[in-house]
Amino acid sequence: MFENLSLFPETASRIASEVDALTFFLAAVSLFFVVLIAGCLVILSLRFRRTRAQQSEQIEGSLALEALWTVIPLIIVLCSFGWGAKLYYEMRTPPKEGMQFYVTGKQWMWKVQHPTGQREINSLHVPVGETILLTMTSEDVIHDFFIPAFRVKADTVPGMYTSMWFEATKKGTYHLFCAEYCGTSHSEMIGEVVVMDPADYQEWLNGQPAGKNPIESGKILFENLRCDTCHAAGSGQRGPDLAGRFGLPARLSDGQTVLFDEDYVRESILEPNKKLSAGFQPLMPTYQGQVSEDQLLHLIAYIKSMTDSEADSE
């Protein structure tokens, strides 16, 4: 009945074995306590059953024991907390340098764009040993990008951006799932991650229609939508110069500060007057219904790439 029963997924990313180690630690702790407590229950209920025990003892409690069985679990949970917290930060802090991919979820498929502009659906080709950064969103409902072999998973939420990173350590084809229930065909929202040698990856890229890369597409959009009339350096005083501002705090007209990140760019394009930049009038029109999720990602990619020097040179 159970031949070929593989009950553990493959391990194919840098983080995977660290996650597994913590999992095994928790499994061992759990097993120990389950056996201890279930064993005690069985032994005690046999040892002290009515036919054997003459008279029960009137024990009301013991402060020393209460302290003991609070402190020992406390030490164990603190260990697992410390270990977990350290790994959690490692997993949630992407390396500075890496290949930036963009992912958009949609009922019921994954759309991926490579840093060089190639696109694919329900598959993701990546080179082995490289840091892969994913910026992700969804067009419609909440999905969840899950690669079991890499032990990574993150929701893709409409209206905001989430990020994920991994470094594949083994060549091969791995499964890609949507883990957040997303409607009728949720169980068919599946794909594959193909991990290749860098050379093979380059060859694969060359075989794909490249088009423009996200930054170039964003630059063209930035001009076509006339963003540049107000937001380029020296374009006048109607809108803030965007060069070199990404990732830094931005001051708002109501005195608050927000982080100038993907979410803020998206919000400012779609609801421009919600968080108005300090020192500017609410002049900008909304672009709701005029830019797709993909185009928003391109604009973000371009704005992210705008550095002061580049803006100066233009």
Added chain:
Amino acid sequence: MSSSTTTQERPLGLDPEGTVHVSHDHHELGFLRKYIFSVDHKVIGIQFMLTGFVTLLVGGLLAMGIRWQLAFPWTEMPLIGKVLFPETGGVATPEGYTMLFTMHGTVMIFFVIIPLLTGAFGNFLIPLMIGAPDMAFPKLNMLGYWFWWPGIVLIAMAFGAEGGGPAAGWTAYPPLSTVEAAAPGSLSGQNLWLLSLTFVGVSSMMGAVNYVTTIVKMRAPGMTLFRMPLSIWGLLISALLQLFALPVLTAASFMQLFDRVFDSGFFTPPDVVINGQRPEELGAASGGHPILWQHLFWFYSHPAVYIMVLPAMGFVSDIIAVHGRKPIFGYKPMAYSMAGIAGLGFIVWGHHMFMSGMNPTVGLVFMTATIMIALPSAVKVFNWLGTLWGSRINLTTPMLFACAFVSMFIIGGLSGIWMASTPVDIYIHDTYIIVAHFHYVVFAGSVLGIFASIYHWFPKMFGRMMNETLGKIHFVGTFITTNAVFYMMHQLGIAGLMRRTADPYAYETYAHLQPLNQFISYSAFALLGFQIFFVVNFFHSIWWGKRVGRNPWKANSLEWETPSPPGHGNFDKQVEVYRGPYEFSSPEIEEDFWPQAAKV
């Protein structure tokens, strides 16, 4: 209201003559007033229980439907298939499967476990155990039961709603649940679902107000807070949880309903394109945020887990003490740890959302709070073991179920630490480990606790014993099959199998898990089958069980001072409380139990 004046005249549950109303000096009520629209807490409790059995059967059959689909996908479902999927001849559809698990979760949580624990046992036990003639607000109590019914009717209507039943999961995450184009059943089904939950919430709220007031105001003379049985502590704390958490769910449900009916857009971000259409083009507002729902929903629904387990913990403590003939080990730590679990329960909701792009610093706070819940839980488990040490155990059916509760709760509790450990949670989130975890808590925990309580308090409810042999068959069958079903789900989850997939074998990776799923399904069918022993035992014993006197278990708490079953007004003599509820095997007296109300 007349009850407020009578409460003043007999402030602690007794009238001036020292006796309360008993059935014989009360004018006879007609059948309708006595059994249907009764204001008697015991009748209302039994009404909740019997209705809960029916909904439990419905929820159980839905679970069997899920199990059938996972074991034998896209084949004709026996028995219930024809009812659920008449248009396909009994074969599940993807929409139908999503409806199955949505409704299974909803029915089990809102129509089975919460009503059975707080509605049935809360009602039946609170006045009896604290020595009060009835609830503080008997009519509100009746209203609480009858407000549950519109909820039942609405959720039943939702099955047959146009466009299919609600299919957004019991968590109903927007925009899937709010934008009609996103999901089948998003027509009227989801609206009915939301309205149904509102009625259930109002019903629970009425109950909670009543329980807290009754426990605070109507205890018999001498019944200090720390002389209350742990059952009452569990019920009090879970009622407080309901009071603080339910309004949030009700508000959130209304916001979702407004999004659906009035296009308000609380949870709809701008510029999404769902099924080729922007909600704005259809006149809907946007600018909200889908994550807001998750915060509001889990702010209720995580404490709801403790609403579903704290009363069971209390009942089990009492049962272990009575059938082990020994005082509860560490009574006060037991009460404090329940309060600790409840308090922490309010600040852990974020661990359901680790995947939603949460800032890791915020995540760390939720991680800390979640992991800390292990401590009061450990205190409880070790104190139960301490109670067993040196006891003199009567291995009756309620005792067996109570011990099973302890051992199952520890499994559910330990797997909770996996979820609190975020890096591990990232892998197991939305896999079958989660399903295994919460079923160990709410099925193997709460439901086995409910069985223990039914076997234990049945003599008080109906004046007769349940059959021990049938009870033990029921116990052994249920215990083995429960573990066969839910333990194996851990293995599915470790293998990476995700929950809520209509066809887990759509990808060849998981095709090899089908035999394991079939094993789980066969076990689940057997689990349902073993409940026949319970049903037969229960209904047979109501009429033909062995008659019992007031105190068949030789227990100490006040409910055993009343006739079995107690008449209207509960106590036929004056009750005063002289000691705590766990004076078993005291060296000061000859008997091995010392009732709370016994003067010497």
